[in-house]
Amino acid sequence: MSLREINFDGIVGPSHNYAGLSAGNIASTNNYGSVSRPREAALQGVEKMRANLRLGLAQGFFMPHLRPNRPWLDALGVGAQERIPDSLIGAAWSASAMWAANAATVSPAPDTADGRCHLTVANLRTMHHRAHEWIETLMQLRMAFSNERHFAVNSPIQATFGDEGAANHMRLAPRHDARGVEVFVYGIAGGPYPVRQHVEASRAIARLHRLDPNQTLFVAQSEEAIAAGAFHNDVVAVANEHVLFAHEQAFANKGYFYNDLRRLLPEVEIVEVPASRVSLDDAVSSYLFNAQLVTLPSGGMALILPEEARANPAVSGFLQELVAGNGPIRETIFVDVRQSMSNGGGPACLRLRVVADPATVDPRFIADEAKLDAIAECIARDWPERIAPADLADPALEAEVIHARRMLLRVTDLTVLPGG
Numbered sequence: 001m002s003l004r005e006i007n008f009d010g011i012v013g014p015s016h017n018y019a020g021l022s023a024g025n026i027a028s029t030n031n032y033g034s035v036s037r038p039r040e041a042a043l044q045g046v047e048k049m050r051a052n053l054r055l056g057l058a059q060g061f062f063m064p065h066l067r068p069n070r071p072w073l074d075a076l077g078v079g080a081q082e083r084i085p086d087s088l089i090g091a092a093w094s095a096s097a098m099w100a101a102n103a104a105t106v107s108p109a110p111d112t113a114d115g116r117c118h119l120t121v122a123n124l125r126t127m128h129h130r131a132h133e134w135i136e137t138l139m140q141l142r143m144a145f146s147n148e149r150h151f152a153v154n155s156p157i158q159a160t161f162g163d164e165g166a167a168n169h170m171r172l173a174p175r176h177d178a179r180g181v182e183v184f185v186y187g188i189a190g191g192p193y194p195v196r197q198h199v200e201a202s203r204a205i206a207r208l209h210r211l212d213p214n215q216t217l218f219v220a221q222s223e224e225a226i227a228a229g230a231f232h233n234d235v236v237a238v239a240n241e242h243v244l245f246a247h248e249q250a251f252a253n254k255g256y257f258y259n260d261l262r263r264l265l266p267e268v269e270i271v272e273v274p275a276s277r278v279s280l281d282d283a284v285s286s287y288l289f290n291a292q293l294v295t296l297p298s299g300g301m302a303l304i305l306p307e308e309a310r311a312n313p314a315v316s317g318f319l320q321e322l323v324a325g326n327g328p329i330r331e332t333i334f335v336d337v338r339q340s341m342s343n344g345g346g347p348a349c350l351r352l353r354v355v356a357d358p359a360t361v362d363p364r365f366i367a368d369e370a371k372l373d374a375i376a377e378c379i380a381r382d383w384p385e386r387i388a389p390a391d392l393a394d395p396a397l398e399a400e401v402i403h404a405r406r407m408l409l410r411v412t413d414l415t416v417l418p419g420g
């Protein structure tokens with residue numbers, strides 16, 4: 001059994017659009033009403049996966065969900081052929097399942113009492129356009145990780161407590177396949193914005209995953225970070241193996257947190273970015289921390305960053321110094337995920353990390369070059385080129401996006417999913 005990190009990216013669905021649905025997510029709010037480019041968005045995502053494969057990283061993917069979500073609308077009393085009420089149309093059409101970091105919280109096998117990798121699907125209850133994702137996410141995870149000798153897939157935490165999955169969870173370990181420290185980050189207050197991760201949800205997940213309480217930390221996000229637009233912790237911090245890369249203002253009581261971390265993992269390296277170098281506003285607009293921090297097969301670590309980070313002078317100046325120094329992060333790689341970024345989703349939002357032996361995962365969810373070629377071909381042929389807000393009411397567009405996704409399900413042999 002060889003455990004390694006596999007990044008599962010959410011393929012951007014054909015209904016990708018800018019509906020301004022996420023208060024506290026500045027990009028989503030600012031781009032409300034813009035014309036989206038679903039084909040370009042999805043191809044940008046495929047290119048990111050392709051680049052990661054070429055780095056020698058293990059790559060998987062999840063399917064976009066059935067949108068508009070007619071079964072959900074049906075349960076809300078909107079008949080199959082009926083016009084969708086304005087109050088529901090954005091949520092019904094949202095392609096937000098692309099942000100796989102919000103699909104689930106994952107505790108790899110070395111951390112759990114039963115030696116299995118545990119996944120708990122996120123309820124995403126705070127934003128109503130995301131609160132209906134978990135049903136199809138659960139189906140896909142139960143397929144991808146159906147091998148019960150190696151995986152346990154839990155249904156979501158009751159909606160009493162908000163849970164947004166891996167975006168608020170970090171794991172630090174000497175190596176991916178060694179026992180680690182799991183850090184659950186939650187919100188208490190966020191100025192004018194809703195807090196999306198509740199500590200009670202995090203505690204429940206830690207119990208359900210049978211984590212060792214002595215190896216588990218619960219850390220509050222700072223209110224200023226949430227107020228500046230860090231609606232998830234992964235907008236201001238990212239961890240990989242023994243490295244934590246974080247903004248100075250990410251956490252409420254960082255002194256306690258860093259002390260605990262150093263006690264539990266003496267080899268930890270904390271790379272903190274001072275606010276005097278990169279302000280919270282620059283961190284949020286550039287998504288510096290929404291990078292994938294990965295260990296390359298050669299041993300060093302690289303940050304896979306959005307182009308927006310290179311374009312920001314304060315951030316790119318900092319990054320140049322970072323890789324020139326003697327720290328653990330040796331390389332920066334920039335990717336164009338602008339369509340996703342315009343809704344507040346950077347490279348790290350688009351992926352869910354699972355430490356597992358790829359041979360134990362359903363191969364339909366594992367990427368290789370040939371499969372990515374076939375997926376890209378389907379997207380280039382069938383995904384709409386653009387969607388303006390008014391188009392969402394068009395029955396012809398509805399038929400087009402349903403057809404496009406069905407074609408993708410055929411290409412990937414996943415027609416058992418809804419709408420297939």
Ligand code: SUG
Binds near residue numbers: 021
């Ligand atoms: O939940 N945006 C997503 C972005 C999620 C980013 N994920 C992580 N940080 N891990 C959100 O706010 C915008 C959709 C719209 O407005 O049309 C949206 O849902």
